[in-house]
Amino acid sequence: MSPIAQPRSRIQQKNREVILDAALEVFSLHGFRGATLDQIAEVAGLSKPNLLYYFPSKEAVHKVLLTGLLDTWLDPLRAMDPKGEPLREILGYVRRKLDLARDYPRESRLFAGEILQGAPRMREAIEGDLRALVTDKARVLIRWMDEGRITRVDPVHLIFSIWALTQHYADFDVQVRAVLGPGHDPFAEAGRFLETLFTRLLSLGP
Amino acid sequence: MSPIAQPRSRIQQKNREVILDAALEVFSLHGFRGATLDQIAEVAGLSKPNLLYYFPSKEAVHKVLLTGLLDTWLDPLRAMDPKGEPLREILGYVRRKLDLARDYPRESRLFAGEILQGAPRMREAIEGDLRALVTDKARVLIRWMDEGRITRVDPVHLIFSIWALTQHYADFDVQVRAVLGPGHDPFAEAGRFLETLFTRLLSLGP
DNA sequence: GTCTATACTCTGATAGAC
DNA sequence: GTCTATCAGAGTATAGAC
Numbered sequence: 429m430s431p432i433a434q435p436r437s438r439i440q441q442k443n444r445e446v447i448l449d450a451a452l453e454v455f456s457l458h459g460f461r462g463a464t465l466d467q468i469a470e471v472a473g474l475s476k477p478n479l480l481y482y483f484p485s486k487e488a489v490h491k492v493l494l495t496g497l498l499d500t501w502l503d504p505l506r507a508m509d510p511k512g513e514p515l516r517e518i519l520g521y522v523r524r525k526l527d528l529a530r531d532y533p534r535e536s537r538l539f540a541g542e543i544l545q546g547a548p549r550m551r552e553a554i555e556g557d558l559r560a561l562v563t564d565k566a567r568v569l570i571r572w573m574d575e576g577r578i579t580r581v582d583p584v585h586l587i588f589s590i591w592a593l594t595q596h597y598a599d600f601d602v603q604v605r606a607v608l609g610p611g612h613d614p615f616a617e618a619g620r621f622l623e624t625l626f627t628r629l630l631s632l633g634p
Numbered sequence: 635m636s637p638i639a640q641p642r643s644r645i646q647q648k649n650r651e652v653i654l655d656a657a658l659e660v661f662s663l664h665g666f667r668g669a670t671l672d673q674i675a676e677v678a679g680l681s682k683p684n685l686l687y688y689f690p691s692k693e694a695v696h697k698v699l700l701t702g703l704l705d706t707w708l709d710p711l712r713a714m715d716p717k718g719e720p721l722r723e724i725l726g727y728v729r730r731k732l733d734l735a736r737d738y739p740r741e742s743r744l745f746a747g748e749i750l751q752g753a754p755r756m757r758e759a760i761e762g763d764l765r766a767l768v769t770d771k772a773r774v775l776i777r778w779m780d781e782g783r784i785t786r787v788d789p790v791h792l793i794f795s796i797w798a799l800t801q802h803y804a805d806f807d808v809q810v811r812a813v814l815g816p817g818h819d820p821f822a823e824a825g826r827f828l829e830t831l832f833t834r835l836l837s838l839g840p
Numbered sequence: 841g842t843c844t845a846t847a848c849t850c851t852g853a854t855a856g857a858c
Numbered sequence: 859g860t861c862t863a864t865c866a867g868a869g870t871a872t873a874g875a876c
Contacts, residue, residue, distance in 0.1 A: 439859080457751055457752065458751065459665045460668070461664050462664070462666070462751075464850080465851070466852095474860085475861065475862090476852085477854080477861070478859075478860055480853065480854085481860075485853080540750055540806075541747070541750055543806050544805055545665075554809055554812045554813070579834070581827060581831075582823060582827050588802060589799055592798045592799050593798050593799065595798075596795075597794075600746075600749050600750075600798075602757075603749050606760045606761045606765060607794075621787060621791040624787055625795065625831075629830075646841090670869065671869075672868085672869075672870095680842085681842070682870085684842055684843075692869095842875105842876085843875085843876075844873105844876100845875095846871105846874105847870105847871085847872075847873090850867105850870095852867085853865085853866090854863105854864085854865075854866105855862105855863085856861100856863090858861075
């Protein structure tokens with residue numbers, strides 16, 4: 429309700445970060461209801477009451493994580509330049525999204541778990557910011573198609589396919605590695621595969 | 635430990651089914667730890683002790699669900715015929731997998747949640763049956779590529795891409811619908827989009 | 841087979857000493 | 859700022875009446 433008091437000491441800042449990192453670890457593995465403050469406190473190396481000194485409730489910790497997340501998650505799509513060369517821009521987006529999945533798998537799983545459970549704590553953000561950005565970029569894609577610079581496909585489902593294919597490697601990491609077996613670099617292989625896939629999908633035919 | 639006593643009365647059989655259906659509902663929404671016996675019992679229309687008369691523990695209910703699941707889940711891939719026409723067989727697989735996601739979204743989400751959490755209760759099944767089937771079908775795909783009947787791409791990642799793209803529409807249903815807005819039929823649109831995608835990916839170029 | 845009652849543990853959160 | 863102690867409620871599971 430009240431504006432957040434920002435002046436925090438170094439130790440406060442540091443502890444908040446430690447807690448959020450621990451919470452990300454635990455929430456991403458067990459979901460909101462499955463996660464416990466005991467676990468989070470243990471991973472953070474703090475006592476449970478001390479954790480609750482920094483955040484008023486379990487819900488509050490979760491909310492801070494989610495709030496910061498969506499923005500980062502949409503950055504790669506935002507960076508798709510309407511003035512650039514279409515195929516190059518789309519492949520660039522795929523590459524950035526895949527890198528994000530590789531470098532921030534816990535964030536990806538936190539997000540996935542939230543959506544999987546019906547997005548009870550993200551509904552507005554999804555129906556607001558997310559939808560607006562997709563609608564905007566879909567318009568760019570349609571223009572490129574109208575100009576005959578890429579194949580005509582459903583632009584929103586094209587974006588869905590990029591999300592699905594990149595996040596799969598973070599969210600289903602266990603399955604991917606179990607099936608591939610040892611001696612593989614899933615993300616490197618995915619990068620090559622996805623470049624081929626989207627190039628063939630979008631390059632104009634003969 | 636002991637072989638399961640199979641002779642069950644009609645009412646027992648019926649109640650087991652009611653419980654498993656309720657459990658699927660609740661587990662798929664909240665994950666194993668987030669689900670409670672209270673919720674499951676309520677959805678099933680039974681008392682909690684009565685539920686525990688049919689299953690010895692929460693863990694046991696979850697296990698029965700998962701055990702039955704993987705087999706059903708792999709059926710569409712099993713049905714891909716090595717003797718058929720390659721592109722037709724692959725598109726048929728995509729279609730069957732998408733239909734499964736549309737008709738059994740709860741099962742899809744249960745599976746997704748389990749993998750997301752590191753597959754603590756499915757590890758062996760994934761490293762065993764699942765891996766074996768994928769390896770087998772990958773060999774079929776490679777043969778088709780060797781024979782010059784479809785484009786050469788990484789066969790295992792091709793299978794991954796089918797999983798990712800079809801399950802996305804079940805697992806992220808909330809997000810898909812929020813972005814598309816009203817007046818859309820996500821699965822129908824996905825069917826057309828995916829047919830285009832895999833046809834363009836796999837058809838031999840000029 | 842089904843219910844009420846209850847044992848016992850875990851979990852989120854608070855009080856108050858230091 | 860951090861800790862010990864503790865509470866109230868929810869959670870899994872069992873006992874035992876009917």
